[in-house]
Amino acid sequence: MTQIISVVGLGYVGLPLSVAAASSRFQVVGIDINRVRVETINKGISPLEDISDQKIHELIENKRLLTTTEFARIKDSEVIVICVPTPLTSDHKPDLSILESALKAIAPYLRKEMLVILESTVEPGTTRNIVAPLLAKGSGLKQNEFLVAFSPERIDPANKLWEVRNTPKLIAGLTDQACEKAIQFYSHFIDRLIKCDSLEIAETSKLLENSFRLINISFINEIAIFCQKLGIDINAVISAAATKPYGFMPFYPSIGVGGHCIPVDPLYLANKAREIGAPARFIDLADQINQEIPGYFVGRAEEKVGGLKAKRVLVVGVAYKPNVADVRESPAESLIVGLKQKGAQVFWHDELVQEWNGEKSSALSSNYDLAIIATPHDYLDLTKLGNVPILNTRGSI
Ligand SMILES: NC(=O)c1ccc[n+]([C@@H]2O[C@H](COP(=O)([O-])OP(=O)(O)OC[C@H]3O[C@@H](n4cnc5c(N)ncnc54)[C@H](O)[C@@H]3O)[C@@H](O)[C@H]2O)c1
Numbered sequence: 088m089t090q091i092i093s094v095v096g097l098g099y100v101g102l103p104l105s106v107a108a109a110s111s112r113f114q115v116v117g118i119d120i121n122r123v124r125v126e127t128i129n130k131g132i133s134p135l136e137d138i139s140d141q142k143i144h145e146l147i148e149n150k151r152l153l154t155t156t157e158f159a160r161i162k163d164s165e166v167i168v169i170c171v172p173t174p175l176t177s178d179h180k181p182d183l184s185i186l187e188s189a190l191k192a193i194a195p196y197l198r199k200e201m202l203v204i205l206e207s208t209v210e211p212g213t214t215r216n217i218v219a220p221l222l223a224k225g226s227g228l229k230q231n232e233f234l235v236a237f238s239p240e241r242i243d244p245a246n247k248l249w250e251v252r253n254t255p256k257l258i259a260g261l262t263d264q265a266c267e268k269a270i271q272f273y274s275h276f277i278d279r280l281i282k283c284d285s286l287e288i289a290e291t292s293k294l295l296e297n298s299f300r301l302i303n304i305s306f307i308n309e310i311a312i313f314c315q316k317l318g319i320d321i322n323a324v325i326s327a328a329a330t331k332p333y334g335f336m337p338f339y340p341s342i343g344v345g346g347h348c349i350p351v352d353p354l355y356l357a358n359k360a361r362e363i364g365a366p367a368r369f370i371d372l373a374d375q376i377n378q379e380i381p382g383y384f385v386g387r388a389e390e391k392v393g394g395l396k397a398k399r400v401l402v403v404g405v406a407y408k409p410n411v412a413d414v415r416e417s418p419a420e421s422l423i424v425g426l427k428q429k430g431a432q433v434f435w436h437d438e439l440v441q442e443w444n445g446e447k448s449s450a451l452s453s454n455y456d457l458a459i460i461a462t463p464h465d466y467l468d469l470t471k472l473g474n475v476p477i478l479n480t481r482g483s484i
Contacts (some may be wrong), residue, residue, distance in 0.1 A: 089114050092272070093164040095189050097124060097154060099135065099347070099413065100206055100240040101170030106138055107251040109151040111276040116164060117154040125343075125434025128154045136411060136439070137244060161196040166204065166272050169193070170240065174351060180320045181355050190218060194225020202234040202268045208352045208358040209237075211287040219261055234265035237286045238273065239293035244346075245410040255279040259289035264453045269430065291356075298353035298370050303338040303357045305373035308380050311340035315387075316484060342461050342480040343380040343418035345407025350377060350416045384435065384459065384480055385425035391478050392457045396430035401455040401475070406438045409431060412439040419461045420444075439464060 090113055094105045097119040109115040119125050127134055131144030133447040135349045146152035153160075161167055171189045176182045186207055193203070203222060204213050214237040238258045243249055256277050260266025270280050283289040307325070321340055329337040344350050353370045360367040389395050405419040406412055414420075419435070426433045434449040441448050453473030460469075460479045469477070477483075 090166075091116060091164045092166040092168065093118060093161045094168045094170060095119075095158075095161075096169065096171035096207075097121075097128065098170065098172070099244050100242055101168070102128070102133075102135055102167060102250050103150055103242055104137060104170060104206070104240070106142060107276045108144045110142075113275070114150070114338060115146075115152045116160045117152060118156070118158055118160065119154065120156060122156055125154045125156050128152075135244070137250070138167070140410055158192045159196060161193060162198070162202065162246060166202045166268075167197075168204045168206055169194060170206045170378045172347060173209055173428070177355055179354055181358055183209070183213070187217070187221060189442075190221040191225050194222050196286045197226035197228060197233055198484060199224055199228065199232045199240070200234070202265060202272065204236045204238055204269055204272075206238055206240045208239060208293050208297070208348065209290055210355040211290045212359075213290065214286045215261060231262075234268055235261040236265045236269035237289050238269060239289060241293075241296070244320065244413065245408070252276060253278055255281055257281050257283050257289045257292055259283040259286045261286060294352055294356040297349050298356055298367070298373075300338075300349050301353045301377065302369050302373040304341065304344050304349070305376040307338040308340055308343065308374060311482060312383060318484055320482070320484055323365070325391065340480070341380075341418075342384055342422055343377045345415065345417040346413055347415050347418075350374070364479075377418075378421070381421035382425050384422055384478065385429060388426065388431075388457055388459055388478055389429060391476060394429075398431050398456040399454070400426050400433050401449060401451075401458045401472075402426075402433065402435040403437075403444055403451070403458055403460045403467065403469075404464050405435050405443060406440055406462050406464070409462055409464050410439070412441075414443055417462075422459065422461060437464070438466065 095118045097117045105115045105117045131147050133140050133143045138370045146279040147154045162279055169189055171185050173186055174182050205218055219230050219235045233403055238256055241254050256273055258269050260281055311321040325337050328335055357367045357370040392398055402419055402423055405417055406414055407417040423433050435450050437448050451471035455475045458472050458475045458477050
């Protein structure tokens with residue numbers, strides 16, 4: 088018999104998960120507070136580059152996927168998966184307000200034996216101390232009458248090799264029964280599931296993975312600055328070091344990390360670390376370096392064209408990484424602010440993003456004094472820049 092499940096939050100995490108589940112044995116109710124997003128999906132249009140319109144259309148047509156803004160549609164589900172954003176507040180502290188509001192909206196429809204799985208990134212203790220109690224309070228059920236699990240998402244948008252099915256997934260439950268039921272659920276559309284002994288292990292693993300990336304990317308960006316000052320090609324250095332068959336993993340230079348995960352999640356860990364008196368200094372330093380990199384490239388741009396006042400500068404690629412349209416936490420924003428502060432007339436080009444901060448993408452042409460390659464999407468044809476000087480943030484000397 089087809090089982091009904093609900094996915095709350097249909098973004099970069101929730102929509103691919105919904106599609107994977109709906110393509111296996113489940114009928115998926117996708118819930119999002121963004122009416123436009125819901126209507127777009129229901130029209131058979133995919134809002135994400137990794138999922139085709141055809142796939143969405145097929146699932147909607149066959150009634151495998153239904154998206155709605157109404158939380159009441161949860162009521163017939165056996166499993167509810169939460170994939171809402173967990174951002175930072177303006178003073179860089181974890182902001183759980185979106186998660187809490189989703190939990191309050193879900194709770195009235197919770198029934199005995201239902202399984203609620205949190206996929207959003209959180210600090211250790213959140214599933215046990217916030218998610219389960221809020222669900223109990225809002226539903227009137229006792230905590231042992233429903234099931235709660237945590238399974239961090241590892242999706243890497245635009246990655247053609249690792250997608251929902253073949254990316255190993257960590258799972259932990261508030262109880263053994265919750266963990267087993269979550270494993271059973273995911274086993275229908277994910278190849279390898281790894282059981283963690285506690286919710287806190289799974290929560291902290293996700294923070295460790297993303298902190299590891301932030302620290303190493305910030306580190307390679309410092310080494311890139313070092314190499315640039317010495318006139319050494321950083322990418323050649325990385326290629327040489329990467330011939331070592333053990334104990335080295337390559338990371339590559341850029342204008343810094345962006346997106347909803349790498350610049351954000353490590354600060355969840357750092358915040359908890361401060362609270363318990365075990366400061367995570369590497370994370371704090373990596374965060375600081377990451378925020379300084381766009382300013383460093385403003386300085387490089389200034390040097391390259393002999394001052395930026397009234398210069399026409401084109402920033403090429405403003406999404407936070409190649410081949411996606413996501414501009415959240417994109418370091419291109421600080422780069423543009425810094426260039427403007429120096430008096431430059433700044434334009435940007437990104438056909439994937441198209442419109443951003445009330446401005447439209449400008450064409451690639453020879454009509455600029457400088458082009459800065461911030462995010463090198465595959466589609467870019469840099470020959471259109473003609474003789475415009477280029478500053479490449481991906482490792483130019
Ligand atoms: N983007 C990634 O690559 C990635 C990877 C791994 C983990 N994560 C984690 O997954 C979580 C979700 O991230 P995302 O990138 O999918 O975010 P997203 O912004 O792409 O999508 C979140 C969706 O949730 C919806 N939403 C917001 N509040 C809601 C509410 N109260 N009820 C229902 N829907 C609501 C939004 O409208 C949006 O469509 C975060 O905790 C993030 O750290 C993200």
